[in-house]
Amino acid sequence: xxxxxSAGKELLDQMDDTQKGKYLTFSLGExxxxxxxxxxxxxxxxxxxxxxxxxDLPEYVQGIINLRGKIIPVIDVxxxxxxxxxxxxxxxCIVIVDIRGIAVGLIVDTVQEVLSIADQDxxxxxxxxxxTYHQRFIKAIGKVNNAVKLILDCDRLLSxxxxxxxxxxx
Amino acid sequence: MxxxxxxxxxxxxxxxxxxxxxxxxxQIIIHSEQSDTYSxxxxxEIFRIMHTIKGAAAMMLYDNIAALSHAIEDxxxxxxxxNPENMDxxxxxxxxxxxxxFIKTELKKIREGDRVDGDAAxxxxxxxxxxxxxxxxxxxxxxxxxxxxxSVTNQQYYIAQDKKAASTQNKCFKAAVFFDAGCEMENIRxxxxxxxxxxxxxxxxxxxxxxxxxDSTCEMIRQNGFVVRFSSDRPLAELHDFFGxxxxxxxxxxxxxxxxxxxxxxxxxxxxxxxDPVVKIPPSPEEGLPAKNSExxxxxxxxxISVNVAKLDRLMDLVGELVISEALVVQNPDLRGLTxxxxxxxxxxxxxxxxxLQDMVMSVRMLPLTTTFHKMQRIIRDMCKKLGKDVxxxxxxxxxxxxxxxxxxxxxxxxxxxxxxxxxGIETAxxxxxxxxxxxGKITLEAKNSGSDVIILITDDGRGxxxxxxxxxxxxxxxxxxxxxxxxxxxxxxxxxxxxFSTQDKVTEFSGRGVGMDVVTKNVNSVGGLVLIDSVAGExxxxxxxxxxxxxxxxxxxxxxxxVRYTVPITTIRESFKxxxxxxxxxxxxxxxxxVRGQCYPILxxxxxxxxxxxxxxxxxxxxxxxxxxxxxxCLFADELLGQQQVVVKALPPYIKNIRQAEGLAGCTLLxxxxxxLILDIGGMMRRGYxx
Numbered sequence: 042x043x044x045x046x047s048a049g050k051e052l053l054d055q056m057d058d059t060q061k062g063k064y065l066t067f068s069l070g071e072x073x074x075x076x077x078x079x080x081x082x083x084x085x086x087x088x089x090x091x092x093x094x095x096x097d098l099p100e101y102v103q104g105i106i107n108l109r110g111k112i113i114p115v116i117d118v119x120x121x122x123x124x125x126x127x128x129x130x131x132x133x134c135i136v137i138v139d140i141r142g143i144a145v146g147l148i149v150d151t152v153q154e155v156l157s158i159a160d161q162d163x164x165x166x167x168x169x170x171x172x173t174y175h176q177r178f179i180k181a182i183g184k185v186n187n188a189v190k191l192i193l194d195c196d197r198l199l200s201x202x203x204x205x206x207x208x209x210x211x
Numbered sequence: 212m213x214x215x216x217x218x219x220x221x222x223x224x225x226x227x228x229x230x231x232x233x234x235x236x237x238q239i240i241i242h243s244e245q246s247d248t249y250s251x252x253x254x255x256e257i258f259r260i261m262h263t264i265k266g267a268a269a270m271m272l273y274d275n276i277a278a279l280s281h282a283i284e285d286x287x288x289x290x291x292x293x294n295p296e297n298m299d300x301x302x303x304x305x306x307x308x309x310x311x312x313f314i315k316t317e318l319k320k321i322r323e324g325d326r327v328d329g330d331a332a333x334x335x336x337x338x339x340x341x342x343x344x345x346x347x348x349x350x351x352x353x354x355x356x357x358x359x360x361x362s363v364t365n366q367q368y369y370i371a372q373d374k375k376a377a378s379t380q381n382k383c384f385k386a387a388v389f390f391d392a393g394c395e396m397e398n399i400r401x402x403x404x405x406x407x408x409x410x411x412x413x414x415x416x417x418x419x420x421x422x423x424x425x426d427s428t429c430e431m432i433r434q435n436g437f438v439v440r441f442s443s444d445r446p447l448a449e450l451h452d453f454f455g456x457x458x459x460x461x462x463x464x465x466x467x468x469x470x471x472x473x474x475x476x477x478x479x480x481x482x483x484x485x486x487d488p489v490v491k492i493p494p495s496p497e498e499g500l501p502a503k504n505s506e507x508x509x510x511x512x513x514x515x516i517s518v519n520v521a522k523l524d525r526l527m528d529l530v531g532e533l534v535i536s537e538a539l540v541v542q543n544p545d546l547r548g549l550t551x552x553x554x555x556x557x558x559x560x561x562x563x564x565x566x567x568l569q570d571m572v573m574s575v576r577m578l579p580l581t582t583t584f585h586k587m588q589r590i591i592r593d594m595c596k597k598l599g600k601d602v603x604x605x606x607x608x609x610x611x612x613x614x615x616x617x618x619x620x621x622x623x624x625x626x627x628x629x630x631x632x633x634x635x636g637i638e639t640a641x642x643x644x645x646x647x648x649x650x651x652g653k654i655t656l657e658a659k660n661s662g663s664d665v666i667i668l669i670t671d672d673g674r675g676x677x678x679x680x681x682x683x684x685x686x687x688x689x690x691x692x693x694x695x696x697x698x699x700x701x702x703x704x705x706x707x708x709x710x711x712f713s714t715q716d717k718v719t720e721f722s723g724r725g726v727g728m729d730v731v732t733k734n735v736n737s738v739g740g741l742v743l744i745d746s747v748a749g750e751x752x753x754x755x756x757x758x759x760x761x762x763x764x765x766x767x768x769x770x771x772x773x774x775v776r777y778t779v780p781i782t783t784i785r786e787s788f789k790x791x792x793x794x795x796x797x798x799x800x801x802x803x804x805x806x807v808r809g810q811c812y813p814i815l816x817x818x819x820x821x822x823x824x825x826x827x828x829x830x831x832x833x834x835x836x837x838x839x840x841x842x843x844x845x846c847l848f849a850d851e852l853l854g855q856q857q858v859v860v861k862a863l864p865p866y867i868k869n870i871r872q873a874e875g876l877a878g879c880t881l882l883x884x885x886x887x888x889l890i891l892d893i894g895g896m897m898r899r900g901y902x903x
Contacts, residue, residue: 094823105864112879
């Protein structure tokens with residue numbers, strides 16, 4: 042390994058370290074969700090972006106946006122989680138995430154804060170009926186003070202079958 | 212070795228140059244084979260190419276390539292010197308072509324980072340055998356080989372000096388390098404040392420002198436070592452390290468010597484150091500001509516540079532973004548209602564420059580089809596040999612230029628089409644003569660421009676497509692979707708594009724699996740092209756590929772439906788008009804049609820197809836755009852036309868592409884105000900329209 046590579050790796054390790062245990066929290070209705078900060082690339086306010094509807098897509102895919110010349114698909118997380126839709130307001134945000142190299146925008150009600158949650162404060166989600174649709178997206182439940190944050194499994198957010206076939210296509 | 216990062220730029224260069232040389236070599240060989248003789252110029256050229264490849268390969272330590280090219284070089288060295296009369300051209304061509312293939316495989320391995328482990332021993336020995344046989348059948352006159360050596364030893368070698376003569380603080384050194392026994396090509400390795408030494412040393416003289424010209428110097432280096440005298444301002448220890456790093460070296464001696472004034476210049480008075488780079492003086496007039504040729508050649512190359520395609524792609528993207536951002540500035544909503552004479556003037560000037568820039572970048576990406584076409588000659592040659600057929604290839608319009616990306620996509624289809632033409636199309640010589648044709652078949656490969664498309668025609672004068680056989684096979688495969696007597700010839704021929712379709716009963720080396728034509732259509736469709744086929748039984752088949760010149764920027768008409776914008780490629784639009792209520796026809800199946808100048812066309816409501824909410828649902832409120840694709844015409848109904856502009860085609864994000872399986876969209880583009888417009892795929896919409 043040459044010098045550059047090892048230096049680069051060190052830098053990456055450092056970045057991983059500073060981002061570890063940090064979560065961006067956002068609300069969907071009553072619940073607070075968390076997403077690992079390393080997946081998040083930026084947050085845009087929905088009002089600033091006009092979303093272009095693309096025909097023949099599932100309802101939860103709202104369409105595509107132009108983010109400084111990049112075309113990014115946006116998903117309404119409410120609809121993805123089978124929650125009742127609600128109108129977008131000035132607090133509605135698009136969280137741009139990069140999941141295994143695929144950029145996707147997530148429309149959420151409001152973005153709250155960046156939190157550190159220690160590993161010992163994380164508990165696995167209850168395994169009562171693990172086959173329910175909703176359960177698939179929750180990786181863990183984080184306890185912060187007296188509140189709970191549902192930590193999203195980003196890898197699964199595009200749903201397992203979707204991302205696998207995506208990687209195959211390209 | 213390939214993993215060593217200091218070598219990477221060199222490796223890239225090596226791969227690129229060797230590739231080009233091989234291509235050139237292949238052309239020469241095939242050309243020579245057709246005329247069944249190797250002309251003196253060709254021999255010189257081949258010799259030069261092999262020599263360059265050998266040198267480069269040895270420098271990069273690809274010994275198998277170097278050894279093989281060395282063997283070939285030997286043969287052509289002999290040919291150049293003795294010019295034997297009774298040589299077996301075909302055998303030689305075969306040998307060299309298979310050597311080219313070998314080197315190409317090795318290059319591929321290098322490129323993919325695999326170990327270069329191909330064994331060329333068999334090829335090597337057959338080339339050596341060939342040379343032996345040649346030598347035996349043409350006993351060389353004695354003095355001939357003698358003069359070769361003498362002229363070489365008399366030759367002087369001047370080292371090009373870019374720097375000024377040695378400065379006073381430079382010290383003189385003498386080094387003797389001994390290479391590992393059996394490492395082969397000591398002369399090339401020695402040259403590598405000199406080459407690297409040039410970076411920090413001056414006044415370099417070495418014994419033996421003519422290492423690059425004369426391979427017999429290997430022996431001298433093996434026995435006496437390679438002796439270098441040079442001057443340098445570097446300390447002895449640093450030079451010690453430098454020599455210590457020489458590859459495959461057994462041992463070396465390095466010592467400081469007297470300054471050149473007393474030692475070097477006196478001892479070797481014939482060495483002249485020149486300030487300007489000088490080419491070596493040709494020792495004989497016969498060699499003068501090729502030397503001049505190669506000089507012209509190299510000065511030509513000076514005006515060309517090779518650029519990584521990825522960089523060009525990036526440049527294209529940037530220009531695309533520039534076009535969009537220009538529109539963003541000029542059409543900025545903040546400017547609305549203001550009188551901005553000077554601004555507008557400046558904006559128009561900028562627009563002009565940007566569109567010029569765009570044209571330039573596009574033209575940089577355009578490549579002539581020449582190389583792609585010439586590759587086919589090799590395929591034809593190989594197949595003719597194997598199948599015992601005689602086929603001539605005629606190339607027309609090979610200089611037609613096409614976008615680089617598109618060239619990559621049509622090379623495979625062309626190869627399949629040519630193979631098919633030879634294997635299925637062209638009959639054997641006996642059959643041809645019986646049918647009253649010339650014994651040798653003919654395939655014409657023609658390229659021509661037609662509007663924003665390039666049309667490539669592959670024509671053979673073979674037996675033509677067998678309609679009966681195609682129909683039989685289509686029936687077996689269950690491909691018939693309407694009564695046989697209603698099928699047009701074109702529809703019947705189109706069956707051969709179905710996957711797995713082959714009329715051949717047995718699978719041969721070249722065809723019969725039915726994959727070929729499927730690949731052709733897939734590849735051509737992927738760049739937005741079309742494959743058309745036409746055939747006359749007994750007279751031949753013509754396959755035409757209609758391919759767009761470029762993929763990235765198209766002329767489009769932007770239309771609005773509800774609050775969504777769509778872009779229709781201008782080339783597909785026939786006309787657009789406001790319909791009159793009396794022209795609209797409704798049939799009992801609730802299909803809507805329109806009568807235009809006595810012709811009836813189906814109407815497709817975009818808002819209904821794409822489920823867009825719009826207030827414009829009455830035909831008389833909106834606009835009809837008549838589009839055509841593959842001779843089919845369809846009328847699209849939209850809310851309004853927004854205007855025509857050049858748009859940069861962007862692919863839909865992979866995430867969308869994956870979940871959206873439906874046809875009808877070719878991509879998307881960014882409009883002047885930063886909003887997104889979806890580019891319609893008219894062909895796809897037509898297919899959907901009919902299935903609704």
